[in-house]
Amino acid sequence: MDSNLNLQTILLLFFLVYVVEAQNGVFDITAYGGKDGGDITQAVMDAWKAACAATGAATVLIPKGTYTMNLVNLAGPCKQAQMNFQLEGIVQAPADPAAMDSESWLLFDHVDDLTVFGGGTLDGQGQKAWESNECSKNSKCPQMPANLRLNFVNNGVVHDITSLNSKMIHIMILSANNLTIQHVTITAPSTSINTDGIHIGRSTGVKILDTTIGTGDDCVSVSDGNKDITVSKVTCGPGHGLSIGSLGKYDNEGPVVGVHISDCTLTKTDNGVRIKSWPDSKPGSASDISFENIVMNDVGNPVIIDQAYCPYGGCSQAPSRVKLSNIKIAGIKGTSSTQEAVKIFCSPALPCENVEIGDINLAFSGGAATCTCANTKPTLTGTQVPPVVCT
Structure with a gap:
């Protein structure tokens, strides 16, 4: 009889936990077996499953503490109108890349009206992955997990979290609509290979705002098929700069339309603002692009449009078939670490069309900065230092 009573008591406690969660909409992973210092993989998935099935706004909470977590796929659609993921703690991925056979560590898939926030950290523990990464030599190298991946997320916000030492890309965005990344910190050393800060693919209405990125690859990279992308007040460095492309590598790439990068500061990056497409490329296009009010602090190649991008060598010398048009470059100032500043x-x-170049003021400490310009006839306004002369 005592054992029956104990069982009833346990069931009642679980029921009360569920009722409290259902009332306040918070699904704390500690109620699903998650413990500080422990593996919370299953607890996160169980909390998400319960929250996603609940009615009304729901929040999955990872409270303060330090946890480990393996691959987690948090899928929708969910029942409620607002889904929140509150990350307060420090969550660490397995250090061994062999333990994570996926392109994403924390994945949100087909979730609408999602907010990810909380001041916590996703620590990818990527050091071993960088040591084994051969992507600088092998274009077909295996992909390793992004710290955070957002697939088919509509009307989402990610704010006030940190992505640390991802094994590869920090935040991957694919086929999203109306998504904002704001007040996010992304950190990895300059030697961390292929650790793009934020990579955007085939999405519409993505905004990257007030974000600090220091990593071993592009701070922000915009690939094909994107429309209406805004990058503003981003601090970048170390890294490879703020990039559109590389374009033209694959068949059936979607056009890039409307990428506006403004009011950003880059420090000691390998490149500044750039557009890159492969030589002998597949057909493609990019249009309605602007780089405005950008501060360069000891930046290599501060302004670069490179339609013969060939990082691995051995490329064909045939010209790119990616058409670039309606490009504005203005308000670029600061210092260049390379003599060729533009x-x-x-x-x-396919010469670039409708290129407008406004004020540029870039100094090189080793002498006069230079500019090379070919296969376009830009409209010049204001003053350009170095002078822009195109052939």
């Missing part, structure tokens, strides 16, 4: 090399087969 490089605009458009495709000789």
Whole structure:
């Protein structure tokens, strides 16, 4: 009889936990077996499953503490109108990349009206992954997990979290609509290979705002098929700069339309603002692009349009078939770590059209900064230092 009573008591406690959660909409992973210092993989998935099935706004909470977690796929659609993921703690991925056979560590898939926040940290513990990464030599190298991946997320916000030492890309965005990344900190050393800060693919209405990124690859990279992308008040460095592309590598790439990068500061990055497409590329296009009010602090190649991008060598010399048009570059100032401060090399087969270049003021400590410009006839306004002369 005592054992029956104990069982009833346990069931009652679980029921009361569920009722409290259902009333306040908070699904704390500690109620699902998650413990500080422990593996919370299953607890996060169980809390998400319960929250996603609940009615009304729901929040999955990872409270303060330090946890480990393996691959987690948090899928929708969910029943309620607002889904929240509150990350307060420090969550660490397995250090061994062999333990994570996926392109994403924390994945949100087909979730609408999602908010990810909380001041916590996703620590990818990527050091071993970087040591084994051969992507600088092998274009077909295996992909390793992004710290955070957002697939088919509509009307989402990610704010006030940190992504630390991802094994590869920190935040991957694919086929999203109306998504904002704001007040996010992304950190990895300059030697961390292929650790793009934020990579955006085939999405519409993505905004990257007030964010600090220091990593081993592009701070922000915008690939094909994107529309209406805003990057503003981003601090970048170390890293490879703020990039559109590389474009033209694959068949059936979607056009890039409307990428506006403004009011950003780059410090000691390998590149500044750039557009890159492969030589002998597949057909493609990018239009309605602006780089405005950008501060460069000891930046290599501060302004670069490179339509012969070939990082691995051995590329064909045939011209790129990616058409670039309606490009505005203005309000670029600061210092260059390379003498060639402005490089605009458009495709000789498809010259860049409707390029407008406004004020540029870039100094090089080793002498006068230079500019090379080919296969376009830009409209010049204001003053350009170095002078822009195109052939």
